[in-house]
Amino acid sequence: MTVPGLPMAVPSRDLPTRVRIHEVGARDGLQNEKATVPTEVKAEFIRRLADAGLTTIEATSFVHPKWVPQLADAEALFPTVADLPVALPVLVPNERGLDRALGLGARRVAVFASATESFAKANLNRTVDEALAMFEPVVSRAKAASVHVRGYLSMCFGDPWEGAVPIPQVVKVCRALLDMGCDELSLGDTIGVATPGHVVALLAALDEAGVPPTALGVHFHDTYGQALANTLAALQQGVTTVDASAGGLGGCPYAKSATGNLATEDLVWMLRGLGIDTGIDLGRLVATSTWMASQLGRPSPSRTVRALSHEDTEEH
Numbered sequence: 001m002t003v004p005g006l007p008m009a010v011p012s013r014d015l016p017t018r019v020r021i022h023e024v025g026a027r028d029g030l031q032n033e034k035a036t037v038p039t040e041v042k043a044e045f046i047r048r049l050a051d052a053g054l055t056t057i058e059a060t061s062f063v064h065p066k067w068v069p070q071l072a073d074a075e076a077l078f079p080t081v082a083d084l085p086v087a088l089p090v091l092v093p094n095e096r097g098l099d100r101a102l103g104l105g106a107r108r109v110a111v112f113a114s115a116t117e118s119f120a121k122a123n124l125n126r127t128v129d130e131a132l133a134m135f136e137p138v139v140s141r142a143k144a145a146s147v148h149v150r151g152y153l154s155m156c157f158g159d160p161w162e163g164a165v166p167i168p169q170v171v172k173v174c175r176a177l178l179d180m181g182c183d184e185l186s187l188g189d190t191i192g193v194a195t196p197g198h199v200v201a202l203l204a205a206l207d208e209a210g211v212p213p214t215a216l217g218v219h220f221h222d223t224y225g226q227a228l229a230n231t232l233a234a235l236q237q238g239v240t241t242v243d244a245s246a247g248g249l250g251g252c253p254y255a256k257s258a259t260g261n262l263a264t265e266d267l268v269w270m271l272r273g274l275g276i277d278t279g280i281d282l283g284r285l286v287a288t289s290t291w292m293a294s295q296l297g298r299p300s301p302s303r304t305v306r307a308l309s310h311e312d313t314e315e316h
């Protein structure tokens with residue numbers, strides 16, 4: 001697909017020159033679909049994302065299949081994409097998940113904690129502390145096997161049961177995950193309620209507690225249309241890893257108010273305008289999301305996908 005009228009690149013001195021996009025569409029996106037997507041379609045989706053230039057593509061989750069039936073095919077899927085020349089992180093909640101992932105040769109895993117008790121219970125059937133205790137052997141065994149570990153932290157801004165989440169509560173769990181040995185953290189705005197001022201305040205508090213922006217990724221959902229504004233605020237504070245989901249797929253099965261993630265295409269469009277290199281072919285990415293939307297039987301919510309897949313801009 002030819003992309004018409006790309007934005008003029010106007011670099012800004014207070015922004016990074018390169019951003020790493022951590023693509024979560026195949027995991028966070030598809031885990032929340034009502035219909036279960038066939039394994040071959042997931043594999044094709046991941047291959048197309050790699051072909052579009054994404055270098056970190058979260059592939060699946062080794063969680064209990066009854067908790068997330070949409071990803072119950074992790075064992076069948078992972079080996080079919082394992083040879084791609086990209087990083088393929090997978091979620092593992094516990095040692096059972098780690099064993100399954102390591103058994104298939106996964107080199108990057110992610111544990112996923114919660115800043116709130118309500119979501120820890122709903123998502124992991126544990127208190128916050130019990131969940132951290134569950135992750136400890138996962139992280140230490142993964143590190144011993146030279147496997148990269150990401151630590152997600154959900155509900156960093158607001159929680160559907162508890163409301164606004166106090167910043168010190170978030171800082172405490174972030175510190176615990178880093179002290180445990182996680183290589184990087186991802187701050188999840190699981191239900192998409194964050195606003196830029198809150199992002200800046202949280203990043204400042206984390207920095208003060210010894211968690212620098214270079215150790216962090218940001219993971220925004222776009223429920224209230226704030227995901228791009230929040231991302232820009234995070235970039236201005238020195239964050240260089242941004243999670244996004246092709247076509248804006250996504251949500252979380254254990255937080256009903258979680259809607260789609262920040263769309264990767266919307267992010268790439270903004271970064272291009274800011275003169276920030278991502279190495280992504282936007283035309284191929286839009287074509288991938290348009291193809292995935294046709295597999296799911298509904299249009300992509302991404303504004304950029306919609307604008308660029310309009311019939312006058314279809315392949316020339």
Ligand SMILES: CC(C)(COP(=O)([O-])OP(=O)([O-])OC[C@H]1O[C@@H](n2cnc3c(N)ncnc32)[C@H](O)[C@@H]1OP(=O)([O-])[O-])[C@@H](O)C(=O)NCCC(=O)NCCSC(=O)C[C@@](C)(O)CC(=O)[O-]
Nearest residue numbers: 062063064067093096097112123124125152154188190252
């Ligand atoms: C953590 C558990 C397993 C606890 O669930 P539990 O019911 O407390 O499990 P358990 O530890 O009591 O074990 C019960 C049985 O499950 C088995 N089991 C135990 N673990 C596994 C496993 N890994 N794979 C396969 N089987 C497993 C285990 O072997 C045992 O089998 P039995 O002995 O009875 O036959 C469960 O709560 C779970 O799987 N939760 C995952 C929920 C999830 O995936 N949520 C979505 C991801 S988080 C997210 O999307 C947010 C994020 C990351 O995107 C960021 C953001 O936006 O905020």
